[in-house]
Amino acid sequence: MSTGIQSTNVRRGKRDADRRPPRTDKLVPVSASADIVIVGGGCMGASTAYHLTRRGVTNLILVEREAQLGAGSTGRNAGGVRHQFSTEANIRLSIESIGSLETFRDDVGFEIDFHQDGYLFLLARPEHVEVFRRNVDLQRRMGIPVEWLDASEAARLAPGLDVTGVSAATFCARDGIADPNGVTMGFARAAQQAGARIQRETEVVGLRTSGGRIVAVETNRGVIGTRAVVNAAGPQASIIGRMAGVDIPVAPYRRHIFIAQSPTPGLWERPGAGLVPSSRIMVIDFETTFYFHREGPGVLFGMSDPDEPPGYDTTVRWDFLDQVTRVAMRRLPALGDAAISHAWAGLYEMTPDAMPIIGAVDEVRELYVIAGFSGHGFQHSPAAGRILADMIVGRDPGVDVRPFRFERFAQGALQPEANVV
Numbered sequence: 001m002s003t004g005i006q007s008t009n010v011r012r013g014k015r016d017a018d019r020r021p022p023r024t025d026k027l028v029p030v031s032a033s034a035d036i037v038i039v040g041g042g043c044m045g046a047s048t049a050y051h052l053t054r055r056g057v058t059n060l061i062l063v064e065r066e067a068q069l070g071a072g073s074t075g076r077n078a079g080g081v082r083h084q085f086s087t088e089a090n091i092r093l094s095i096e097s098i099g100s101l102e103t104f105r106d107d108v109g110f111e112i113d114f115h116q117d118g119y120l121f122l123l124a125r126p127e128h129v130e131v132f133r134r135n136v137d138l139q140r141r142m143g144i145p146v147e148w149l150d151a152s153e154a155a156r157l158a159p160g161l162d163v164t165g166v167s168a169a170t171f172c173a174r175d176g177i178a179d180p181n182g183v184t185m186g187f188a189r190a191a192q193q194a195g196a197r198i199q200r201e202t203e204v205v206g207l208r209t210s211g212g213r214i215v216a217v218e219t220n221r222g223v224i225g226t227r228a229v230v231n232a233a234g235p236q237a238s239i240i241g242r243m244a245g246v247d248i249p250v251a252p253y254r255r256h257i258f259i260a261q262s263p264t265p266g267l268w269e270r271p272g273a274g275l276v277p278s279s280r281i282m283v284i285d286f287e288t289t290f291y292f293h294r295e296g297p298g299v300l301f302g303m304s305d306p307d308e309p310p311g312y313d314t315t316v317r318w319d320f321l322d323q324v325t326r327v328a329m330r331r332l333p334a335l336g337d338a339a340i341s342h343a344w345a346g347l348y349e350m351t352p353d354a355m356p357i358i359g360a361v362d363e364v365r366e367l368y369v370i371a372g373f374s375g376h377g378f379q380h381s382p383a384a385g386r387i388l389a390d391m392i393v394g395r396d397p398g399v400d401v402r403p404f405r406f407e408r409f410a411q412g413a414l415q416p417e418a419n420v421v
């Protein structure tokens with residue numbers, strides 16, 4: 001694989017560039033008040049803002065430290081959306097969220113480029129096969145149309161795939177790929193149209209409490225008086241928590257994405273070439289965590305590095321590409337001749353059980369958290385924002401929220417998600 005045009009941290013320009021809602025904030029000092037302040041303009045903050053406005057809470061301010069929304073993990077993710085999780089709680093988030101993404105254009109009024117070409121998990125190790133058999137049983141009991149495949153059936157679904165060593169696979173045709181920035185911008189724009197204020201280039205630097213409850217948010221541009229705060233700061237959620245003296249166990253881990261292009265323009269598109277899938281099917285080699293899907297004329301791929309320490313560094317480690325390439329060429333040999341046109345790194349936001357935190361924090365009244373989605377949060381943002389909005393306004397969220405409660409860590413009541421890549 002040739003590294004072609006290398007850039008140290010190229011974000012997904014096409015997705016970031018043209019889709020921003022019009023700026024309504026001005027670079028003036030903030031001196032305001034609001035019923036609720038949402039910290040963080042990624043998919044979680046935007047979804048929460050949207051769902052709050054739908055529940056009549058429009059006196060809210062979303063603050064984002066960057067010049068644009070979706071500049072954190074949301075703008076750096078692979079766009080994957082799947083039902084195939086191991087816990088009932090996550091599968092429920094997927095069922096609701098995928099339903100929302102299917103009707104997003106009509107409901108929210110924004111195009112999100114949602115392609116349901118399926119997710120294919122390749123399994124090589126007997127212990128993984130056993131776990132996935134249990135997962136598939138659970139998923140099917142919950143009405144998800146998941147197929148159990150042998151290696152040759154898997155190979156037929158994804159032309160160009162080498163299935164050597166694969167003993168089984170699972171496939172769900174309703175899984176797919178959507179545009180994370182489209183979802184974020186759609187939610188943000190609709191919230192703005194309903195009266196929510198969005199304050200960019202505004203960094204939260206402190207939280208003020210009095211008598212055990214939130215009273216104000218300090219930013220680099222002034223103080224916002226408020227009675228409630230939503231911590232939607234993604235990988236930075238623990239930093240925001242510390243501002244109120246709360247230890248939120250969300251740890252940042254760097255993850256890379258590379259975009260490969262065919263060595264000869266059009267080669268991968270030639271009819272019958274069979275070098276790479278023509279659909280946008282997402283393929284995940286569960287043993288190595290190598291995954292790929294088509295991205296325009298190219299192929300997007302990534303893999304986790306088990307030796308990566310926690311930290312906020314998002315510069316691209318080009319030496320890691322060699323490690324990924326060895327696995328990539330084995331599973332998708334066409335990548336051996338490819339050139340890398342783009343690469344970037346973003347942060348997973350891991351909790352100890354790889355389950356999100358959605359809800360209130362007991363120690364400080366009216367401090368809410370929606371964070372810790374452990375590398376699969378984009379796809380759950382529609383349901384997660386809806387659930388948190390219901391909790392904030394005192395409505396029954398209609399789902400079992402115990403697996404998401406912040407208190408579970410202190411109580412040791414963890415039900416870990418096993419299907420994390």
Ligand SMILES: Cc1cc2nc3c(=O)[nH]c(=O)nc-3n(C[C@H](O)[C@H](O)[C@H](O)COP(=O)(O)OP(=O)(O)OC[C@H]3O[C@@H](n4cnc5c(N)ncnc54)[C@H](O)[C@@H]3O)c2cc1C
Nearest residue numbers: 040042044065072073074078080204234346376377378379
């Ligand atoms: C390489 C990679 C691939 C991924 N692939 C997938 C995938 O295929 N499918 C999937 O569902 N998920 C995927 N994820 C995970 C997904 O991106 C995250 O779970 C999701 O984006 C989290 O959204 P968020 O809104 O919580 O965080 P973010 O998008 O990080 O948003 C938090 C925001 O808070 C802002 N902020 C932080 N501190 C402050 C402060 N002090 N003041 C003001 N603003 C602040 C940040 O600037 C940021 O914009 C992937 C992640 C990575 C890194």
